[in-house]
Amino acid sequence: MALQQRLDLRQSQALVMTPQLQQAIKLLQLSNVELSEFVDRELEQNPLLERDDGERDRDPAASGVDREDPVPERVEVSTRDTVELAASDRIASDGDSPLDTDYDNIYTNSSAVDQDGGGEAFGTWSGRSGSFEDEDGTAADRLSDGLNLRDHLEEQITMDIPDRMDRMVAYALMDHLDEAGYFTGELPAIAEQLGCGEERVQGVLARMQRFDPSGIFARSLSECLAIQLRERDRLDPCMQALLQNLPLLAARNIPALLKVCQVDQEDLMDMVTEIKALNPKPALAFDHEPVQTVVPDILMRAAPSGGWIVELNTDTLPKVLVNQRYYSRIQGTAKSRTDKEYIAERFQSASWLVKSLHQRANTILKVATEIVRQQDAFFLHGLQFLKPLILRDIAEAIGMHESTVSRVTTNKFIATPRGVFELKYFFTSAIQGADGQAAHSAEAVRFRIKGLIDAEKADDILSDDKIVEILRSEGIDIARRTVAKYREAMKISSSVQRRREKALGL
Known part of the structure; x- marks a missing residue:
């Protein structure tokens, strides 16, 4: 077969994503914290961008500044079949406890919601300091004071261990504490490292196990609990037997526990109650970073005339604008082609960022409004009325692609009369x-x-x-x-x- 050359002309369609389009898509999925960091970097790199000082009533023409278009701040959502139900006297009051949106802890941590949204609490365990107790005021006090565990232990070492060599051993032992307060080191290795006898290291460890908080420097859970019970003068042989068989307690194997502890069921229940009052992780009261409060991107409240009012939380929206006067001035003084191209590129980038931020805000508001409309019964009556919802339902209702809805609902939170939820929460199978x-x-x-x-x-x-x-x-x-x-x-x-x-x- 003969080989030959020829020239063909073909027409085809292809989607080309410009850098500006890629940036707009990226901005959609950023959380408010990530967006703020992104805008800060742009402000550092682009001399034509400046942060809005909040003076909205100033004439833009007088300052030579092209301000960002105003973002619609609220949308009233109402439907003919739910207007009366959405009256303010029908929704949950401010006193009702909100739902917990943490999927892993919603059923174990303290939360309060009944089937009718009335607020029947079913949480039982307080986990701020890892304690089995309900009262953790001591931990809260230490947390508010910002007390450091190492400093707290060093004070006790200075007061209770006068010998200089023993203090060196104590500081070495302190380096082997984990975040819960358990000693994880090996005594022979520490003794060899310090050049002293293992008996000395063991003696210092025993003295440090009497430090505050009670149970610190324990090498196991049973030893941690035993230290606390010993201080309360409650470490009798029956309790020791129970501590040596904690796996049986975890499995709730009552017959086996009654046999090994040699007590009746009433005494066993009293012993278990005592153990529940102990702190299994004594060091968590120190060096603990408070949980950061989620700042909602969308705010929702009941409308006086029925339905819901959905609005953007303007505090989370970066406010930037393009300095037109500065752009006109430096554009007129630029002489080289490189300078002019750089100024034009910076102006285009700044204008596109302002436009992208405005579009992002509008898209978030549109998606959140449709979610509120479709989950109206949930906000009125509670979790049992949460309806099945998928991304396609929202995308078809607002005329957007599913991928856009997915990006918008990622790391975006809405504050409702029933609590703060991630938008992803409302999509269930x-x-x-x-x-x-x-x-x-x-x-x-x-x-x-x-x-x-x-x-x-x-x-x-x-x-x-x-x-x-x-x-x-x-x-x-x-x-x-x-x-x-x-x-x-x-x-x-x-x-x-x-x-x-x-x-x-x-």
Whole structure:
């Protein structure tokens, strides 16, 4: 076959993403903190950008400044079938406790929501300092004072260990504390490093185990609890036997515990109550960074005439503008081609950033408004009314692509009468209703399972099969393995373990 050359002309379509378009897409998925950092970098690099000083009433023409277009700050959402229901006297009051949006801790940490949004609390454990106690005022006081654990221990070393060599050993032991306050080092290695006997290191460690906070420098959980019980003069042989068999306590194996401790069930329950009052992680009261409060991007409240008012939190929006006067001045003085090209590129970049920020704000507001409209029943009545929702539902309603909605809802939070939620929270999978009824949100089903287990009595523990029967009678078609999966995700033990817990009064 002969080879030949020829010239063809073809026409095709292709999507080319310009750097400006890539920047606009990137800005959509940034959180308010990341966006603020990005704008700060742009302000440093672009001399034509400046931060808005907040004087909105100043005439832009007089200052030679092209200000950012005003962002729509609120949208009133109402529907004909929910206007009356959305009246201010029907929504949750300010006194109602909000839902906890942390998926891992929503069912274990303290939160308060009942099925009707009335505020029945079911949280039980206070975890600020890792304590089993409900009262952690000491930890809170230390946290507010900013007390450092190392400084606290050094003060006690200075006062309680006068010998210079013993102090060197104490400082070496202190270097092997983990964040919970447990000693993780090896005594022979430390003794060899310091050139002293292992007995001396062991003696210093024993003295430091009497330091404050109680339980510090323990080498295991059982030793940590034993130190605290010894200080309370409650470390009797029965309690020692219980501490040596903590795995049995974790498994709620009551018959085995009664056998090894040689006590009756009432005494065993009293011993377990004492252990619950101890602090398993004594060092967490120190050097602890407070949890940063989430700053919402969108604010939502009830409208006086019914429905909801959705508005942007302007405090989280970077306010930047282009200095037109400075641009005109340096453009007229630029002589070389390179300078003119640089000035033009900086002006184009600054203008595009201002436009992108404005577009980002409008897109966030549009997506949040549609979510509020579709999840109206949730905001009125509570979690059990959360409807199944996917990205496509919102994208089709507002005329955008699913990927855009996904970027907008990432790391964006909305403050509602029921608490602060990430926008992603409102997207849940659907569980088919029984007999062809409407589908149910997976999150609402999990909430219902949690409510059933919380309400069970000690003599009537619900098995997974029983929960399936109850849910199907309520119109929720769910499999047993799905109930087990949801229960395990909520860190709820099996019916056998819960029966043992109820027997111990846990």
